[in-house]
Amino acid sequence: MDRNDLEILIKAFPASLKEDVLVVSKLISNESYLENSIADNISGFINFTLSNGEIIALPERVYYKDCRDIKKLNTTQQLIYFCIFTRCCDGYIRQKSVNQILNLGYEDWCLPYIIKLADSYVIEILDNLYSYFSNKDCVDLKKFCSINKDYMQKANSRMVSYWNEYYRNKNIDINNYVGKKLFVECFGIDKK
Numbered sequence: 001m002d003r004n005d006l007e008i009l010i011k012a013f014p015a016s017l018k019e020d021v022l023v024v025s026k027l028i029s030n031e032s033y034l035e036n037s038i039a040d041n042i043s044g045f046i047n048f049t050l051s052n053g054e055i056i057a058l059p060e061r062v063y064y065k066d067c068r069d070i071k072k073l074n075t076t077q078q079l080i081y082f083c084i085f086t087r088c089c090d091g092y093i094r095q096k097s098v099n100q101i102l103n104l105g106y107e108d109w110c111l112p113y114i115i116k117l118a119d120s121y122v123i124e125i126l127d128n129l130y131s132y133f134s135n136k137d138c139v140d141l142k143k144f145c146s147i148n149k150d151y152m153q154k155a156n157s158r159m160v161s162y163w164n165e166y167y168r169n170k171n172i173d174i175n176n177y178v179g180k181k182l183f184v185e186c187f188g189i190d191k192k
Contacts, residue, residue, distance in 0.1 A: 005025075006022075006025050008045075008057075008059060009021055009024075009025055009059075009084065010022075011056065011057045012056055012057055012058050012059060012083075012084070013056060013080060013083070013109065014050065014052075014054055014056065014109050015054065017076065017080065017109070020074075020076050020077045020080055021080055023073070023077055024073065024077050024080045024081050024084070027070060027073070027081070028064050028081075028084070044059070044060030044061065045057040045058065045059060045060060046058045046060060046112075046116060046151070047151075048111075048112035048115075048148055048151065049147050049148055050108065050109060050111075050112075050144075050147075051108055051140075051143065051144060051147065056109070056112060058087060058112055058113065058116060059084075059087045060087070061087055061088075061089050062084060062085070062087045062088055062089070063088075063089050064084070064085075064088070066085050066088060066090075066093045066096075066097075075104055075105075076107070078100070078104060079101060079104055079106065079107060079110055082097040082098070082100045082101045082104070083097070083101065083110055083113040085097040086098050086101070086113045086114070086116070086117055087113070087116075091120075091122045091125070094117060094120075094122070094125060095122065095124055095125045095128065098113075098114060098117055098125060098128065098129070099128055101113065101114060102114075102128075102132050108140065108144070111140075111141065111144045112148075114129065115141075115144070115145065115148075115152075115155070115187070116155075117129065118155060118159065118179065118182055118183065118187070119154075119155035119156075119158040119159045119162070119179075120159075120162070121162040121165070121166055123166075123167070123178065123179075126178045126179045126182060127178055129182055129186075130178050130181055130182045130186065133182065133185075133186040134181070134182075134185060134186060136186075138185075138186045138187070138188070141186060141187060141188075142186075142187060142188035145187045145188055145189065146188065152183075152187065152189055153189075155183075156183050156189050159179040159180070159183060160174065160179075160180070162179065163177045163179060163180065
């Protein structure tokens with residue numbers, strides 16, 4: 001892994017997880033979806049504030065290929081691996097990764113990676129998230145969203161924009177759209 005990519009990934013997780021991020025980074029393949037240099041494998045950042053006040057910077061998108069065996073990683077390291085791949089340019093890998101995070105019993109520091117997927121146009125990911133969270137007590141999730149209120153307002157607007165582009169003409173009312181239900185019921189975002 002390129003040194004710049006490694007520094008970016010270290011900043012994408014709480015400082016207390018640095019050693020685990022280093023272990024995981026050794027398993028990430030240098031094989032890329034891009035033909036460019038490995039240094040171009042990460043594009044843009046999204047800042048989130050964790051419940052303890054620490055700020056992490058998620059990569060907007062990563063272009064690594066998900067092709068390594070991670071069975072030897074501990075649960076925290078597996079969560080880190082799957083969080084990284086929720087940012088993958090391949091929607092199937094994003095969906096698989098978030099499902100793995102939910103199945104492993106995510107930690108609070110995973111919430112930015114889960115929530116970032118909620119403003120997606122990939123309805124299957126939204127369905128998975130809503131199915132999971134609609135049956136849960138979402139107090140911690142709503143608290144996290146309120147800490148990151150500015151981002152959540154932008155994410156809500158993005159979600160509505162995707163509905164408008166892809167689902168409005170399919171006679172799916174915005175209030176019945178799974179993305180809207182996820183934001184209102186699970187994230188505590190106003191119905192407006």
